[in-house]
Amino acid sequence: MNVTARQLRAFLTAARLGSFTRAAEEVAVTQSGFSLMVKELEGQIGARLFDRTTRSVHITEAGAKLLPVAQRMISELESVIASIDRMSDQARRELTIAATPVMAASILPGICRDFSNAHPYVRLHVRDVGRKEILSLVESGEADLGLGAFFKPASGIARKRIGRFRLIYLTATSTGGYKGAEEAKPSEIPWAMLPDEPLISLPSDNPIQQVIDGCLKDVGRSIEQRDICNNLLTAIALVEAGYGSAIVPSFVLPMCERFEVTCQTLGSPVAPIDFFMVTKKGREASDLVAMFADAVSQTMTHD
Numbered sequence: 001m002n003v004t005a006r007q008l009r010a011f012l013t014a015a016r017l018g019s020f021t022r023a024a025e026e027v028a029v030t031q032s033g034f035s036l037m038v039k040e041l042e043g044q045i046g047a048r049l050f051d052r053t054t055r056s057v058h059i060t061e062a063g064a065k066l067l068p069v070a071q072r073m074i075s076e077l078e079s080v081i082a083s084i085d086r087m088s089d090q091a092r093r094e095l096t097i098a099a100t101p102v103m104a105a106s107i108l109p110g111i112c113r114d115f116s117n118a119h120p121y122v123r124l125h126v127r128d129v130g131r132k133e134i135l136s137l138v139e140s141g142e143a144d145l146g147l148g149a150f151f152k153p154a155s156g157i158a159r160k161r162i163g164r165f166r167l168i169y170l171t172a173t174s175t176g177g178y179k180g181a182e183e184a185k186p187s188e189i190p191w192a193m194l195p196d197e198p199l200i201s202l203p204s205d206n207p208i209q210q211v212i213d214g215c216l217k218d219v220g221r222s223i224e225q226r227d228i229c230n231n232l233l234t235a236i237a238l239v240e241a242g243y244g245s246a247i248v249p250s251f252v253l254p255m256c257e258r259f260e261v262t263c264q265t266l267g268s269p270v271a272p273i274d275f276f277m278v279t280k281k282g283r284e285a286s287d288l289v290a291m292f293a294d295a296v297s298q299t300m301t302h303d
Contacts, residue, residue, distance in 0.1 A: 005077055007041040008070045010034060011049060015059050015067055020052070095288045096125040098143035102232040104128035106255045107299065108147075115295050122288060131207075138278050145289050146278040147296065149208055149249070156281050162297040163275035165250045166265050167212065169194065170239045173260040190268035191219045198244035200235045201226040208273055212247045215271050236261060249273045 013023040014034075024034035042049050047062035059067065099108055104126050112124050127134075127143055137143035139156045153159065169189055199216075202209035216222055227244060229235040233255065235246045240259040247266065256263055277293050 001044050003041060003044050005074065007037050007044070008074055010037040011041055011063070011066070012070055012074060014038060014050060014057060015063065018057050020057055093121060093288060094123045094125065095145075095292060096127060096137075096143045097292065098127040098129055098134040098137045098146040100131060100134070100148050101128040102252060102255070103147055105233065106252055107296075110254075111292075111295055111299050114299075115292060118295075119288075119291070135278065138280055141280060144279070144286070145292065147275070148278075149273050149275055152207075154278075158279050158281040159276045160279075160293070161274050162277050162293055163251075165273045165275060166267075167215075167247055167271050167273065168250050168253070169245065169247055169264045169266050170236060170256065170261045171195075171197075171245045171264075172239060172242050173262050187264050188267045189264040191215050191266055192268070194219070194221070195245070199224070199226050200238050200244045200246040201228055202232070202235070203228055203230060208249055211271050211273060215266075215269070218269075251275070 010023065010027060013026055014020055017023045017026065020034055020038070021031055024031040027034065029037075038049065045062065045066065048060050049063035049066065051058045051060055097108070097112075105128070108126060112126065116122065116124060127137060129137065131148055134143070134146040134148055135154050135157055138146045139154075199221075201212070204210070204213070213222065227238070229238065232248055232252055235248065236252065236256060236259050238244065239246050239261050250265070253263065277296065279289060
């Protein structure tokens with residue numbers, strides 16, 4: 001026996017509509033082609049399935065016995081095909097995340113690893129670019145989401161705060177302070193108690209540096225000569241080498257563990273750095289974006 005799904009669907013359609021003409025139209029074949037499919041099925045079954053006249057089609061006793069079996073077979077087949085289609089869709093899913101190089105090198109690797117383990121059907125792509133390029137990639141649709149300390153609203157961009165970080169003070173390793181993962185968190189130092197030694201800074205137009213500069217101004221350190229680094233990783237390395245100290249956001253702590261530096265949390269006053277996820281405004285966020293944002297939010301240190 002070689003009964004096909006196409007033949008069973010033709011049989012079910014004719015039984016439901018009571019007309020070969022309308023059934024042929026619904027399955028998009030000629031009436032002669034439809035009649036041939038039913039005839040071939042009857043030959044496979046070895047019984048007549050319909051009594052046909054010029055005006056009507058009635059299912060026979062043999063057809064009535066076949067009907068529930070055919071319905072169940074087609075229903076199960078369609079269910080399996082739908083399930084396979086969903087698996088195929090999942091297998092093809094991708095998510096592109098744009099983040100600054102420091103974020104891409106510090107927090108994202110662990111988040112991406114855990115997310116990929118939980119969702120193996122999703123392929124993640126990380127673009128490590130500058131702050132302005134993150135917004136450009138998101139707005140153009142080349143990135144599904146961006147991560148960073150974006151302080152000002154931007155045209156065409158939707159922002160959602162998903163984390164908050166403290167600022168930390170880095171010096172070359174000495175006694176005291178925090179080094180590595182031996183303690184739960186770095187010790188704390190007030191801004192007014194910062195040692196009078198050279199500071200390595202980010203560029204003045206960096207929003208994190210602008211927060212730092214505001215706090216330094218409040219303790220009388222707004223006018224001083226500083227070395228400028230575009231990359232936080234460079235600043236950390238220079239601190240280790242003894243070229244000065246630096247004030248950086250606490251999300252770099254995983255990177256600090258690779259260097260011989262001491263970390264102290266800055267307080268009195270606390271100057272939090274808000275961390276945002278950005279997406280294209282007006283574009284409905286996918287379930288993948290929501291799941292990844294949740295993973296980032298759960299990983300980040302909140303204050």
